[in-house]
Amino acid sequence: MIAFFQRGLGIISMKYGIVVLTLALSASAAGQGIWTITDAGHSSIVTSVAFSPDGTLLASGSADKTIRLWEVATGKELRRFKESIPSSILSLAFSPNGSQLASGSSGGRTCLWNVARGQELWCFEGPTKVFSVAFSPDGALLATGIDTRGVDHTIRTFIVATGQEVRHFGGNSHTVYSLVFSPDGTQIASGSNNGTLSLWDVATGQEVRRFEGYSVYISSVVFSPDGSLLASGSGDNTIRLWDTATGQEVRIFEEHTGSVLSVVFSPDGTQLASGSYDNTIRLWDVATGREVRRFKGHTHHVYSVVFSPDGSQLVSGAHDWSLRLWDVATGLEVRRIRSHTAWIGSVVFSPDDTQLATGSHDNTVRLWDVITGQEVRRFEGHTHRVHSVAFSPDGTQLASGSWDDSIRLWDIATGQEAQRFEGHTGNVTSVAFSPDGTQLASGSDDWSLRQWDLATGQEIRRFVGHTGSANSVVFSPDGTLLASGSDDRTIRLWDVATGLETRRFKGHIANVNSVVFSPDGTQLVSGSWDSTIRLWDVALGQEVQRFEGHAGDVTSVVFSPDGAQLVSGSQAVMITFRRHDNTIRLWDIATGREIDRLGSEYPIYSIAISGNERFIASAGATAIRLWDAKATALETVPSSILEIPVTFTHYPNPAGAYATVEYALSEVSRVQLSVHDLLGREVLSVLDATQAPGSHSLQLATGHLSGGMYFLRLITDDKQMKRPLIVH
Numbered sequence: 016m017i018a019f020f021q022r023g024l025g026i027i028s029m030k031y032g033i034v035v036l037t038l039a040l041s042a043s044a045a046g047q048g049i050w051t052i053t054d055a056g057h058s059s060i061v062t063s064v065a066f067s068p069d070g071t072l073l074a075s076g077s078a079d080k081t082i083r084l085w086e087v088a089t090g091k092e093l094r095r096f097k098e099s100i101p102s103s104i105l106s107l108a109f110s111p112n113g114s115q116l117a118s119g120s121s122g123g124r125t126c127l128w129n130v131a132r133g134q135e136l137w138c139f140e141g142p143t144k145v146f147s148v149a150f151s152p153d154g155a156l157l158a159t160g161i162d163t164r165g166v167d168h169t170i171r172t173f174i175v176a177t178g179q180e181v182r183h184f185g186g187n188s189h190t191v192y193s194l195v196f197s198p199d200g201t202q203i204a205s206g207s208n209n210g211t212l213s214l215w216d217v218a219t220g221q222e223v224r225r226f227e228g229y230s231v232y233i234s235s236v237v238f239s240p241d242g243s244l245l246a247s248g249s250g251d252n253t254i255r256l257w258d259t260a261t262g263q264e265v266r267i268f269e270e271h272t273g274s275v276l277s278v279v280f281s282p283d284g285t286q287l288a289s290g291s292y293d294n295t296i297r298l299w300d301v302a303t304g305r306e307v308r309r310f311k312g313h314t315h316h317v318y319s320v321v322f323s324p325d326g327s328q329l330v331s332g333a334h335d336w337s338l339r340l341w342d343v344a345t346g347l348e349v350r351r352i353r354s355h356t357a358w359i360g361s362v363v364f365s366p367d368d369t370q371l372a373t374g375s376h377d378n379t380v381r382l383w384d385v386i387t388g389q390e391v392r393r394f395e396g397h398t399h400r401v402h403s404v405a406f407s408p409d410g411t412q413l414a415s416g417s418w419d420d421s422i423r424l425w426d427i428a429t430g431q432e433a434q435r436f437e438g439h440t441g442n443v444t445s446v447a448f449s450p451d452g453t454q455l456a457s458g459s460d461d462w463s464l465r466q467w468d469l470a471t472g473q474e475i476r477r478f479v480g481h482t483g484s485a486n487s488v489v490f491s492p493d494g495t496l497l498a499s500g501s502d503d504r505t506i507r508l509w510d511v512a513t514g515l516e517t518r519r520f521k522g523h524i525a526n527v528n529s530v531v532f533s534p535d536g537t538q539l540v541s542g543s544w545d546s547t548i549r550l551w552d553v554a555l556g557q558e559v560q561r562f563e564g565h566a567g568d569v570t571s572v573v574f575s576p577d578g579a580q581l582v583s584g585s586q587a588v589m590i591t592f593r594r595h596d597n598t599i600r601l602w603d604i605a606t607g608r609e610i611d612r613l614g615s616e617y618p619i620y621s622i623a624i625s626g627n628e629r630f631i632a633s634a635g636a637t638a639i640r641l642w643d644a645k646a647t648a649l650e651t652v653p654s655s656i657l658e659i660p661v662t663f664t665h666y667p668n669p670a671g672a673y674a675t676v677e678y679a680l681s682e683v684s685r686v687q688l689s690v691h692d693l694l695g696r697e698v699l700s701v702l703d704a705t706q707a708p709g710s711h712s713l714q715l716a717t718g719h720l721s722g723g724m725y726f727l728r729l730i731t732d733d734k735q736m737k738r739p740l741i742v743h
Contacts (some may be wrong), residue, residue, distance in 0.1 A: 061332030063107040063319045065116075070324040072130070073340075074116055075332055076104030082118055084130065087323075087340070094133045098124060106147045110175070111154040119145030125159050127175065132732060137178035141171075147193045152200045156181065156217070160191030160205055170194060170205060170215065184220030185213075193235045197259075198242040204259075206233030212247055214259065224262045228255065235277045240284040244301070248275030254289050256301070266304045270297060277319045281343075282326045290317030296331050298343065308346045312339060361403045361621045362634035366410040368625040371632050374401030380415045380425065385630065394425045396432050403445045408452040416443030422457050424469065434472045438465060445487045449511075450494040458485030464499055464509065476514045480507060487529045492536040496553075500527030506541050506551065518556045522549060529571045534578040542569030548583050550604065560607045567596030571622045579604055584619030584633055599633055599642070613642060663729055665715070669741035672718035676701075676727065679710045684732040686711075690740065691726045698725065717742050 063076040072093070073085040082096035082104055102122030109116055115136070116128040123141035125148060128134065143162035150157055157173045169185035185191060189207035196203055202223060203215045210229030213222050231250035238245055244265065245257040254268040254275055273292030280287055286307065287299040296310035296317055315334035322329055328349065329341040340349040361374040370391065371383040380394040380401055399418035406413060412433065413425040422443055424434035441461030448455055454475065455467040464478035464485050483502030490497060496517070497509040506520040506527055525544035532539055538559065539551045548569055550560035562581065571584040581604055585596040599613040599622060613631075621634045631642040663678040676688065686706050690699040701715055715727075720742045729736040 060334045061318065062103070062105055064321055064330050064332040065107045065109050066321055066323055066330065067109050067113040067130070068111060068324060069113060072113070073330055074107050074109065076107045076118060077332075078103040080104065080120075082107065082116070082128070084116075084133075087328075094130075096128050096133050096135075098122070098126060098138070099135065100124065105145060108148045108150055108157075110150050111152060115154075115175070117148040117150065117157050119148040119159055119161075121145075123161075125157070125171075125173070127157070127178065139171075139173065139178060139180065146191060149195050149203075150175070151196045151217070152198060156196075156200075158194055158196065158203055160194040162190045164190075169207070170203065170220075172217065182220045184215065192233060195237055197238050198240060202259075204236045204238060204245055206236040206247055206249075208232045210249070212236065212245075212257070214245075214262075224259075226257050226262050226264070228264055234275065237278055237280055239280050239301075240282060244284075246278045246280065246287055248278040248289055248291075250274040252291070252293075254278055254287065254299070256287075256304075266301075268299050268304055268306075270306050271295070273316070276317060279321050281322050282324060286326075286343075288320050288322060288329055290320040290331055290333075292316045294333075296320055296329060296341065298329075298346075308343075310341050310346050310348075312348050359620065359634040360400070362623050362632045363404055363406055363621075364623045364625050364630075364632060365406050366408060366626065368627055368630070371623070372404045372406060372413055373634055374404040374415055374417075376400040378417070380404055380413060382413075382427065385625075392427070392430045394423075394430055394432070396423060397421070399442075402443065405446050405448055407448050408450060414446045414448065414455055416446040416457055416459075418442040420459075422446055422455065422467070424455075424472075434469065436465075436467045436472055436474070438474050439463070441484075444484060447489050449490050450492060456488050456490060456497055458488040458499055460484035460502075462501075464488055464497060466497075466511065466514075476511075478509045478514050478516075480516050481505070483526070486527060489531055491532050491553075492534065496536075498530045498532060498539055500530040500541055500543075502526045504543075506530055506539065508539075508553065508556075518553075520551050520556055520558070522558050523547070528569060531573055533574050534576060538578075540572050540574065540581060542572040542583055544568045546585070548572055548581065548602070550581075550607075560604070562602045562607050562609070564600060564609050564612075565596055565598070567598075567618075570618075570620050573622055573624055574604075575624055576626055576628055580610070582622055582624060582631060584622040586618030586620065599631065663736045663738060665727060665738060665740065668739070669743050670715075670717045671743055672716065674715045674717050674740065675712060676715050677710065677712045678729055678736075680706060680731065683707055687728075687730040688713075689728050690715075690720070691728055695726075 060078040061075050065074045071087055073087050076082050080101035080103055083092055084094040086093055102120045104118055104120050106119040114130055116130050118126045121144045123143050124138050125145050126138040127136040129136055143164050145159050145161050147160035155175055157175050159171045161169055163169055169191040171183045172181045189209040189211050191205045191207050194203055194205040201217055203217055205213050210231055212226040212233055214224040216223050229249055233247050233249050235248040245259050248254050252271045255264055256266040258265050271291040271293055275289050275291050277290040285301055287301055290296050294313045297306055298308040300307050313333040317331050317333045319332040320329055327343055329343055331339050342349050359373050359375045363372050369385055371385055373381050378397045381390055382392040384391050397417040397419050401415050401417045403416040411427055413427055416422050420439045422436040423432055426433045439459040439461050441459045443457050443459050445458040453469055455469055457465050462481045465474055466476040468475050481501040481503050485499050485501050487500040495511055497511055500506050504523045507516050508518040510517050523543040523545050527541050527543050529542040537553055539553050542548050546565045548562035549558050552559050565585040567585040569583055569585050573582050581602040583600050585598055597618050600609055601611040603610055619633050623632045633640045665674050665676045688702040689697050691697050722742050725740040727738045727740045
């Protein structure tokens with residue numbers, strides 16, 4: 016566990032030294048991840064998107080093996096669906112009444128989900144990939160298009176209410192990539208990998224018509240709202256329009272420069288939208304075949320497009336991991352649902368501890384709500400990696416340093432760029448505000464430090480002397496000194512008023528990545544690629560203490576607000592073919608002793624401590640993680656555990672005769688509370704009742720339980736929650 020010193024108290028030992036690495040919101044436990052953002056949007060290709068019939072919800076499926084439900088108005092993720100045997104999601108469809116969602120996956124599973132609760136209603140286990148799913152107009156049947164390997168058919172129909180298979184047909188000569196019911200529900204159209212476009216009778220499974228003209232795969236098929244036309248998208252870069260009664264080709268649309276992966280009619284049938292390998296979405300006039308509008312912004316293949324029910328918006332899912340919402344009338348992007356898509360190199364708390372800012376190699380700066388883990392705002396403008404971010408002392412502005420050689424100042428309230436500082440001739444690696452908030456300091460791999468006036472954006476002073484990249488820069492608490500750490504293996508102290516070097520600290524045998532002053536300004540700590548952390552006396556320039564234990568590069572160091580402890584982060588390196596580190600470690604300043612550590616599957620590039628000493632934030636790879644620094648036990652659970660709200664808690668832990676359990680409900684729900692042993696066996700049923708929304712609290716009698724480790728499990732209608740419980 017991680018626990019900071021309290022005055023008059025010691026450190027609680029790490030008796031149950033197990034670390035939990037959970038996704039999304041999780042209960043606060045010793046050193047446990049409260050939430051983790053790993054590409055808070057999908058973390059891989061978005062393969063399928065679907066609007067709910069009322070247009071308020073959006074579902075997306077991805078190769079990251081999840082289905083996510085989003086609120087269209089805000090872009091907020093509402094729910095996450097995950098198969099019991101996860102595999103890439105290839106297709107999605109809402110039922111006509113919007114209460115259910117069907118999915119097809121690469122693992123051969125066809126699943127039906129309850130949208131409101133996120134529960135899996137049934138799954139059909141098939142031997143091959145399910146490329147397409149479609150509901151009949153009355154919602155009674157579900158059809159699937161599948162791979163031919165190992166089967167003698169390519170289309171299946173199921174009764175939605177029971178999951179029972181009704182019929183299978185289509186032969187085994189081709190894989191069905193796309194299928195759709197006709198508006199009257201009597202026919203199914205299918206497009207295949209061998210260029211076969213067919214019409215099938217739902218009642219008999221017989222092929223009614225075949226549309227000739229393709230020699231390459233057909234990726235998408237769709238009926239016009241009145242059923243008189245069929246549109247198909249293909250690997251020959253075209254969209255074709257067919258008369259369903261005669262089977263004749265009516266029109267061909269030929270502007271795409273890559274395979275057409277998705278086509279959809281507007282609700283009134285007058286327009287067609289298409290998504291393509293050429294990274295664009297295009298809008299077409301059905302009557303003339305003319306391109307009406309082009310939607311640009313995706314940086315990779317567009318796999319899925321769909322109209323909103325009123326036809327005013329389009330949503331697209333792409334290989335760039337993003338979902339985008341577009342205004343049909345203007346062609347402008349309305350909203351983008353995506354988080355950092357590249358390494359996150361910097362993380363910092365706001366002065367009031369309510370927000371986190373991150374800088375990433377995806378060229379963006381993002382603001383996050385500490386409690387919910389939700390993205391609050393995105394700052395875009397840098398043209399290269401953002402390596403460092405810093406809050407102004409009053410919390411109203413953010414500064415970011417980038418590999419585009421610039422520093423930018425952002426207004427947090429508006430998200431607008433307030434000032435740009437240019438002059439460095441190399442990547443900007445570090446930025447820091449002066450304590451009074453009037454100046455900014457920056458370090459760069461042009462080997463210089465620079466001092467800037469915030470009001471004018473002008474360079475005030477340049478600090479020259481390092482013979483390698485200046486990786487870290489920080490003001491002393493009184494604002495009179497600057498400290499810098501460099502690839503030249505030194506830490507240097509500079510007079511802010513004159514720009515002169517006043518002291519040099521030597522001892523590290525590799526690059527110095529991070530430096531920070533103690534809260535009283537009398538000491539300086541440094542972290543290095545030599546795997547050590549060193550404490551220096553500012554006045555004397557002497558090494559006071561050395562902290563050893565990391566086996567990887569020490570990338571970030573930070574003092575606790577009271578200056579009694581130190582937290583360090585490290586990334587793994589290869590040493591004699593063994594992988595080491597990716598840990599956060601807590602150190603006692605006075606003794607140099609390691610007090611605790613947290614393990615992570617991600618490298619740690621940056622860490623921050625909240626001012627109230629409650630949280631530790633870490634950033635690395637594409638993940639942001641918030642850790643509880645105050646709790647008293649650690650839990651081992653799989654990373655696939657369901658979301659756990661931070662409002663589910665219990666104390667004291669370890670418990671004596673009693674423990675108080677607190678939790679909150681967002682809606683009326685059945686609540687089951689029980690205690691389990693380490694093997695998962697229930698040892699005590701505490702509660703099974705239906706409760707109203709709001710906060711709840713109860714006393715749990717634990718005195719009769721044998722001393723040791725247990726788990727407290729809370730089950731509601733839409734979540735399962737688990738917390739460690741230690742009994743004396």
